[in-house]
Amino acid sequence: MVTAALAFVSAGSASAGLVVLLTSTAAVKGEPVVETGHIGRELQPARRSAVAWLLSVLAVTGRRLRPPGAPADLAGRIEAAGRPGGLGVREVMAAKVAGSVLAGVAGVPFGAVAPGRLGLLVLAAAPVAGFLAPDIWLARLGAERARRVRRELPGLLDILRVTVEAGASPAWALRAVGERADGPLAREWTAVAREVALGVPLGRALDGLATRLPQPEVRAFVSALRRAARHGAPLGDTLADQARAARFALGRRIREDAARAGPKIQLVVALLLVPSVLLLVAAALASALLDGGAGALPL
DSSP states (O other): OOHHHHHHHHHHHHHHHHHHHHHHHHHTOOOOOOOOOOOOOOSSSHHHHHHHHHHHHHHHHHGGGGGOOOOOTTHHHHHHTGGGGGGGGGHHHHHHHHHHHHHHHHHHHHHHSOOTTHHHHHHHHHHHHHHHHHHHHHHHHHHHHHHHHHHHHHHHHHHHHHHHHOOOOOOHHHHHHHHHSHHHHHHHHHHHHHHHTOOOOOHEEEEEEHSSSSHHHHHHHHHHHHHHHHHHHOHHHHHHHHHHHHHHHHHHHHHHHHHHHHHHHHHHHIIIIHHHHHHHHHHHHHHHTTTTSSSSOOO
């Protein structure tokens, strides 16, 4: 029993350590060098579409289970994540309920083979993990989207400044820049311009932009456009200042992320990977001692 428990904990620690280590390394490698004309592109679209498809399947399954009321901030988190797969609040809540049920069912065999009281822990944690999995996925998508927006913002602001100084209106300039770039920020600018072309007031379209991209840099940009539309203030100098501030903030954020990545990796190795190896050795020693300890210890 002791050997099985140690082996089970060792495997869990090793798996968690590898996941955290790979995630931290990928996040550091994914940060590009700050460039004025850099336009971000989609990161791993196949993986994202596959997860979105799985979430849609869970949503279809969960609709029959009468999902409970949604949290007040769920709609904002879905918009901040880019509304993946066209899912709404109802679909995400249905997917959470279906994920909880399916994870609970899938946790039964794992709980049966887990030693001792770990089986009860697995049975209790599986439904909770399934219910929270869509929230974790939305949070990761929102964080990745925010990073891409911050990377794109300085270059797009410079291009927008040149377009506005050439005599274009803010809405026309947003559309011209957005259609010639790629990335979440460019697509959102294009969406704002199309809403204005369909008769939506610029202020209301900018409110939707601030909801879908709730970053402080985007809110500052929206405030500048509102002041320009309300008072007729020139946008060129304001956009130039915001581009410099966004570029400085992006460089500082990249340096901070790089500085935090090293200690995180060392902490994961020290607290998860190394103990998992030691637990395997302890399991072998415990097995030899419980069997009588007369023979040679296994190596």
